[in-house]
Amino acid sequence: MKIEGQAKLLRIYIGETDRWHGQPLYMAILLKAREMGLAGGTVFRGIAGYGANSVIHTANILRLSEDLPIVIEIVDADAKIQAFLPVLDEMVQEGLILMREVEVIKYAGNSR
DSSP, X not given: OOOOEXXXXXXXXXXXXXXXXXXEHHHHHHHHHHHTTOSOEEEEEOSEEOOTTOOOEEOOGGGBOSSOEEEEEEEEOHHHHHHHHHXXXXXXXXXXXXXXXXXXXXXXXXXX
């Protein structure tokens, strides 16, 4: 698969404890993106954050949280991202989904 030039960056903000059919939501999203053939995805675990309910979640030892922020980033062509949005609409019950234009400079995989 080769992506060059204009693409879309999908960024999904959820909580670490969010679930989908018994598994962590971030993993369910990542697996579904792979199943649908999206170019690639990465999950980031935040050290602090707050959302719509304004509750601060942090990894600070004095205020240990079990629901740290999770960000999932997926980059691919617009058509593939657009096809994935209805899936996310069903899976993400509480969170934030952003999409923006990006320019892919290089996308290279192992040629196994």
